[in-house]
Structure formats: structure tokens, C-alpha cells
Amino acid sequence: MKKVLFVLPSHDQLGNSGHKTGYWLEEFASPYYEFTDNEYEVTIASPNGGKPPVDPKSLQPENQTEYTKRLQNDKDAKEKLENTKLLSDIYSGDYDTLFLPGGHGPMWDLSEDKDLKKIVEDFYNDDKVISAVCHGPAGLLQAKDKNGNSILKNKRVTGFTNDEEETVKLEKTVPFSLEDRLKEVGSNFEKSENFKPFVVSDGRIITGQNPASAFLAAKKVIEILR
Template sequence: MKKILFVLPSHDDLGNTGQKTGYWLEEFAGPYYEFIDNEYEVTITSPKGGKPPVDPKSLLKENQTDYTQRLQNDKSAMEKLENTPILNQVSASDYDTLFLPGGHGPMWDLSKDKDLKKIVEDFYNDRKVISAVCHGPAGLLQATDKNGDSILKNKRVTGFTNSEEETVKLDKTVPFSLENRLKELGSNFEKSENFQPFVVNDGQIITGQNPASAFLAAKKVVEILRNME
């Protein structure tokens, strides 16, 4: 049985706006069920453990999908989300794939979490699949290869774009531009139209541009894992 490690943020303040943030429900729910329905074992973790904060906007009716509704009625899944282990208690060696959903929370904590840095590097060095969606690639920014270069250098990647950040009027709120930072690391950043599904796969690294890309990214993970069997 393949084992998937999800890492969700513990950060819940949307900058200095007085609003809350966290992970985006759709970006977790769709991939979660893609893995569960393929009979993979899923572990959910977060930097502080316990219940990771969910972005309240992702709970609004207009942002609900069949998968988010299924999740909220799934007692087993909700129990997992209530009691995530602390990130430093898990080991990359126990898992086949790392999956980082987005939401704005990762921009503040996963972007600089040292435990996540080590986990990402362990996955990378063991040639395991790493996938991140929307703002999830913020969790890959610190990771370097054995030469000290970014694991994203010369890699085709995507993530939440400057244009999308401006559209949701948070370009002045986020601590940095994800698109710019990915480019600064030497990646080959690609993008599609705002909020349209778009997934990039370069070797063991799979990235999705926005919430609409999360399920497709998970499907790509499943495809690669099957080809590795």
C-alpha cells in the first residue's frame, strides 16, 4: 500500500488584516479522496500538530465541491484533521509521496519551517514524488540538493501567480510573491490563465497553479506511482 504524507499549515493570521487563513479546503479534499479511493494510506501532519486552521473563505458555499462536502461528512477524515501529529514526529522514510496543499497559510509558516525543509530534502534525495499546489510550493522554497542548489533550480514548476494574487487583492498582504520567489530560485515558472486547472510535472516534482489544479495534481501523482510499481 502506498503511503502519502500531507503537510498542512499551522498559521492562521492573514497578515495584519485581522482576517483568518490556513489551508484551502478544496486543495486538501480532492487530493485526499483521490488517494483514499486508490486505497493509499494517508497521514496528515502540521508544524504544531492538532487541528490545522482551514481558510474560512474556503468553507463558503461557492467554494464547496463534491469532495469538500464528502470530507465534512466523513467522520474518519475529520478525526484525522482534528488530531494531526507534529511535523517533527514524522519521517520521510515512512512515505512514498509528499503532498502540500495551498491556502495562504503556508506562505507564513511552511515557507520557513526547518522540519519541513529536512523532510522535503529527504524525499528529494530518495527520489520520491513531491507535489505542491497553489501556495503549497512555498513549502519547497528552502530545500536544497546535495550540491546546495535549490531543488527547484532548472525545474518546470507552477504555483499561485502574481496575477491571481492581485485578483484576490492579497498581493500587498502576503509576505512575498510566490511566483517571484520561485523564479529567483532558478526554476522555469509556467502558468495558465487565472484560476484555470494547470499542472506541471518535471521528474519527481509535480506542482499545480491554483485550487482548480489540486485534484489533477493528485491524479498525476497516482499515475507516476503506478508507473513506478
């Protein structure tokens, strides 16, 4: 049985806006079921362990999908989400692939977490598949290859775009522009229409632009690992 490590944020404050954030439910739910339905064993970790914060907006009725509804009645999945492992306790050698869902939370903590930096670098150096969706690629920004270059240098990647950030009116709230930062580390950033499914695969790095891309990103991981 192949093993996938999901990493979710522990950060729950949307800057100084007074609003809450976290991970986006659909970006966890649809990949989770794509992996488990294909008989992958899923482990979930976060910087602080325990229950990671979910973005309250992702719980609103208009943002529910067949996968988020399935999650509500899944005792095993909910128990895993209540009791995520500490990132500092994770040994990357135990897993076949890494998946970073988005939501705005990762922009604050996963973009700076040193344990995640090491995990990503270990996966990369072991030639394992790394995938990240929406704001999840923030968790890849620190990682370097053995020559000290960004693991994203000269790689085709995508992520939540400046246009999408402006559309949700959070471009002044986020700590940095994800699109700009991905370009700064030397990646070849690509994008499609706002909020439409778009996945980019370059070698063993797979990225998705937005929530609508999460399921397709997981599907691509499974294709590659087959």
C-alpha cells in the same frame, strides 16, 4: 498499500489584515479522496500538530465541491484533521510521496519551517515524488539538493501567480510573491489562465497553479507511482 504524507499549515493570520487564513479546504479534500479512493494510506502533519486552521473563505457555499461535501460527512477524515501529527515527529522513510495543499497559510509558516525543509530534502534525495499546489510550493522554497542548489533549480514549476494574487487583492498582504520567489530560486516558472486547472510535472516534482489544479496534481502523482 502506498503511503502519502499531507502537510498543512498551522498559521492562521492573514498578515496584518485582521482576517484569518490557513489551508484551502478543496485543495485538501479532492487530493485526499483521489489518494484514498486509490487505496493510499494518508497521514496528515503540521508544524504545531493538532487541528490546523482552515481558511474561512474556503468554507463558503460558493467554494464547496463534491469532495468538500463528502469530507463533511467523513468521520475518519475529520478525525485525522483534528489530530494532525507534529512535523518534528515525522520520519520521511515511512512514506512514498509528499503532498502540500495550499491556502495562504503556507506562505508564513511552511515557507520557513526547518522540519519541513528536512522532510522535503529527504524525499528529494530518496527520489520520491513531491507535489505541491497553489501556495503549497512555498513549502519547497528552502529545500536544497546535495550540491546546495535549490531542488527547484532548472525545474518546470507552477504555483499561485502574481495575477491571481492581484485578483484576490492580497498581493500587498502576503509576505512575498510566490511566483517571484520561485523564479529567484532558479525554477522555470510556468502559468496558465487565472484559476483554470494547470499542472506541471518535471521528473518527480509536480506542482499545480491554483485550487482548481489540486485534484489533477494528485491524479498525476498516482500515475507516476503506478
